[in-house]
Amino acid sequence: MTDIQAMFSDPQAVARYTEGPPRFVPGYNAMLSMAAILLAERVPENGRILVLGGGGGLELKAFAQAHPAWSFDAVDPSAAMLGLARQALGSFAPRTRLHQGYIDDAPEGPFDGATCLLTLHFVDAEERRRIASEVRRRLKPRAPFVVAHLSAPTGEEERPLWLSRYSAYLAASGVEPDQAAAARNAVTNHLEILAPEQDEVILRQAGFSDTTLFYTGFTFRGWVAYA
Template sequence: MAKDFHSATVVAGYDSHIRKLIPGYELVHQHINAILSSHLPETAQLLVVGCGTGYELQYLLQQHPQWQFTAIDPSLSMLQQAEKNIQSVAGHERVRFIQADTHQFAQQAQVENLQFDAALAILVAHFVPVAEKILFFQDIYQTLKPAAILLSYDLMQQTENIELRWMQNLALDCGLTTVQAEKMLARLADDFHLITVDVQAALLTQVGFHQCKTYCQLMNYYGFFAQK
């Protein structure tokens, strides 16, 4: 059974658990900030797709006091936790939270004439079914200004079985128990819809993005940069 991100129990344990699952979790966000800082103006508008419990919002609010954020997530539990988590951060009023998936939000953005300088989809697209991934990225593309950028970060499909053992061993080093690490591997088929790096790049190009390239790789987690 796939993990239920609407579950209060799952949401409550998300922040501590994800740091054991995702290698270099904080470092990834430092990479993202470095790229955003190189491309965006001081008063940028950002879309955060699948904002989860709001770690990236907290981090970027502190780094960029004039940026405005729209954070979407289909899980009301995640949105409520994210809103709670950023209350102590200066500038939390610069975030608008919306319960929606990308398709619902793309329609809303068109009605409200919303366009963004950048979109973040961090640890989101690997949960989207393969047949729906192109629609997912198309929805994001439609909300972006000309020359705006998309940054994603997702688990990609393994090319060799030994890579699963690599991931398991790293997760153990990061704090997962042996049982948790075994469950992590067992849940891959339920929780994730994985594609190869080449297929991901092709999808982004097909949608209309150009300059598609990877900006980081940790194990089989890859960050993609794409510009409209």
């Protein structure tokens, strides 16, 4: 976790951040559009959304553009990433409150919906369960929670196969071979990747119901669940 915190505080890494997700996450922009659609099924026109791991501002900007009356509370441990979010939001910034910290630093709500995108693979299973429980506690009944992160089968043959496919995707997308190899090594050695069924169990244990897979991009998966 210390290495991750350092990475998201490094000025050069932060400056390049917005280039990363669209290049390194298959179907990233489509995933954001789908997340907004899933939220909008139950979030009212003037809804309030909790965005956990909202530093960088990419999902905040996408949601704000799609829904002009929504407001947001974004939480992120990195001050530098929150500054980047503020820049990315531009004219949408007045609808967003930025909070430096973790889930315990988030407002109590209650919120009409919540997201946690490309974040939970930075923490272990027990902390994911705690985070999901704290998110649920802050949501109105039946409010949607949209999550997406690294998730892949754990078999001795399956996991390397999926990681190889991910590396091949990066190369096919124009990422330099050394960068693609470095990305695979980082995913393998520094992130907590659970099997999809483990991720779904965590959501159920946190009190969410009707968990549904809506997005798969090689080693990435996304679900919507309801408080």
